[in-house]
Amino acid sequence: MDALGHPEKAFLCIHVAGTNGKGSVCAMVASVLQEQGIKTGLFTSPHLIRVNERIRIQGESVSDDLLGKGLDQIEAVEKGLTRLPTFFETLTAVAFLAFREAGVQIAVLETGLGGRLDSTNVVEPLVTGITRIDLDHQEFLGETLPEIAFEKAGILKQGRPAVFGAQQEEALEVLTARAAELGVTVWNSPDLVDVSGRKSSLEGQSVRVSSQNQDYGKIQLPFLGVYQLENVATAISMCEATFEELGVELDSDILKSGIENTNWQGRGQVLSTDPPILLDVAHNPGGAQGLRSILQELFGRKAKGILVWSCLSDKDPEAFLHILKPHISELICVELDLPRAIKGEELLRLAENAGLSARLLSISDAKTVLPDLVAASAFGCVAGSIYLAGEWLSSEVPDPGEALQ
Helix, strand or coil, rough: CCCCHHHHHEEEEEECHHHHHHHHHHHHHHHHHCCCCEEEEEEECCCCCCCCHHHEEECCEEEEEHHHHHHHHHHHHHCCCCCCCCHHHHHHHHHHHHHHCCCCCEEECCCCCCCCHHHHHHHHEEEEEEECCCCCHHHHHHCCCCHHHHHHHHHHHCCCEEECCCHHHHHHHHHHHHHHCCCCCEEHHHHHEEEEEEEEEEEEEEEEEECCCEEEEEEECCCCCHHHHHHHHHHHHHHHHHHHCCCCCCCHHHHHHHHHCCCCCCCCCCEEECCCEEEEECCHHHHHHHHHHHHHHHHCCCCEEEECCCEEECHHHHHHHHHHHEEEEEEEEECCCCEEECHHHHHHHHHHHCCCEEECCHHHHEEEEEHHHCCCCCCEEEEEEHHHHHHHHHCCCCCHHHHHH
């Protein structure tokens, strides 16, 4: 950042960490800020289809020209660095450069991994947020919830307000203790925001929302899943904390419109209603629990369907399949073309160990056969990796990210 003239200091930041839900929360907060008329940047990861999606300005993916300009600026200074930046560090820096170039007023930043040592943690945020913490990336963050919570708490900054989403007690204790050490004012969203009156179908879900500050009335959410209610509560608390810091009144219509217009693919996304086919980026046990709740609610507690599945080697495939097994009549395994992806034969072995009927297909073949298979089943679902979701949704477009790799 020093070599680039500290682009991260050219705008205000909202910084979000967590295990599950942080991307959805970031997307909702950014959408509300944009609705308010604030020029807004959004940095998330990973991308579904094109690397440009990670960096958004006013809801639009960064252009190839602006992405390329940032890469040129980094290339011009990287020889003077003590080491070459990583892929994620490069994209984080490109995001900061793009936001500065575009005159972004507030950027919403999702951590990539953990928080304390994440490259996004160079910012001095206006507000921080931590969504639900669960077991994930244990090889980097620690084997226990308190250890992982310690890493997530690393984004908290002296005297800056923080919003905590719903947490397990042992994680909340770590977060609260660290906040107290830093003199951080904590907004505990489960205590501050009430989300009730939920109605859900393949067409979406609606809820009634109120906080200690105001009644927002009925909101039509752009994604499925009861777990999203936690994310909505966290996002609303973050918006209220942010507007308080800005000294601006948060209009209920602005917040409602911002959340309803949030564009965030791959989270309980309905690809087809006839036959019913869903897509979800669930990839760890917590995500699998959330997906199971969607399937049970939409199709019944005993319903079984076809799961198109892939998994990366640093995840927990056994736990993922165990959670979803009661709702799987057949597993279609897809091998992703990634170094970290579990190979096809190993996917089949994992399925066999779980007692599941499985076959190995390419993405294109899985897309072809899934509608016919679902006709004889309750539903179809694509899940297991955000990279699988991206490949499923993608069309043949050139990706500048390939050059970065």
